[in-house]
Amino acid sequence: MKQKTLFIASAVVLLAAFVVGVWVYNIQQADRTAEVVKRNPQALTRLHSPTLGNADAKVHIVEFLDPACGTCAQFSPFVKDLMAANPGRIRLTVRYAPLHQGSEQVVKVLEAARKQGKFWQALEALFATQRQWVRNHVAHAQLAWNSLAGLGLDLDRVRADMNAPEVTRIVEQDIADTRTLNVTQTPEFFVNGRAMPSFGAEQLKDLVDEEIAKGYR
């Protein structure tokens, strides 16, 4: 009987230690991220990044995304809903974290589409058709062209622009910033410089609500 008690008590202690460990680790990690953002504010926002929404909004969401990331595609409408629910109060900036193999090329396509004023349309179209051009977690830019048909883009110009040196510079800067800010998974959101305590749509909404309450009381 005592052996059974010992066994069950051990199992409970181990599981409890694990849960406490997760909790402590997440808190430490959030503190560390806040510290890194504080020390490198320029790594969070660059003037070259695509931005949506009111420039004077008091809540600024910086989203690190990868066009080949499925969760980023799922979060895209959620972020738009958040912005629609708080008109004029949220500004969104997109940064690139091309973590998937081949994603860098697709990011360059997006930047080239941006030169024709079609960044957000192109991003939405790529998200909607991910299944066609992401195979086994590898992004294939050459399969993504179909997704862009119908947006009214001059695709020849996109092909030329995507290899422009300034596009390369933007992508390289964004990748360097993901390293500085330790962005290892996408999407990663920073709301007025604050990271989510743990990943999830609810956590993002809570963070946005807190910042809105602070900015617009």
Added chain:
Amino acid sequence: MTEIRIDPPAHAAWTLVFASWLVAAVATLGALFFGEVMKVPTCSLCWYQRIFMFPLVFILPFGLFPFDAKVARAALPLAAVGWLIASWHVLLVAGVIPETATPCTQGVPCSETYIRWFGFVTIPLLAWLAFSFIIALLAAAHFKASKR
């Protein structure tokens, strides 16, 4: 007290099997912590070691309630294969075996180390220690129980 009297060798053997279960449970939760919480990428060799470590957490209790030292017959082969893979991995990280001779073809290279405590404690080394302890404890339990 209505405690059932267990003869001392069996009792000692039970404790040894229980200790091996503790090691397996700590190793399993540790691996999950590294992978799921700290997001350390899991390379293919790590996955194979997990395959041989995780089941021990569920198999070993069958030998504890009621006590049956024969559980070592099921658990030792698993631990032994896991130990071999962990040994290979430790040598790989140490640079004794070149990376090209490994089954890692895509994704995370197995020779990459993300954690190095005190300058030498890596995750593969922890796995190797865990498998070593489990083998030693189970072998001792088997020996104690057969001496009865």
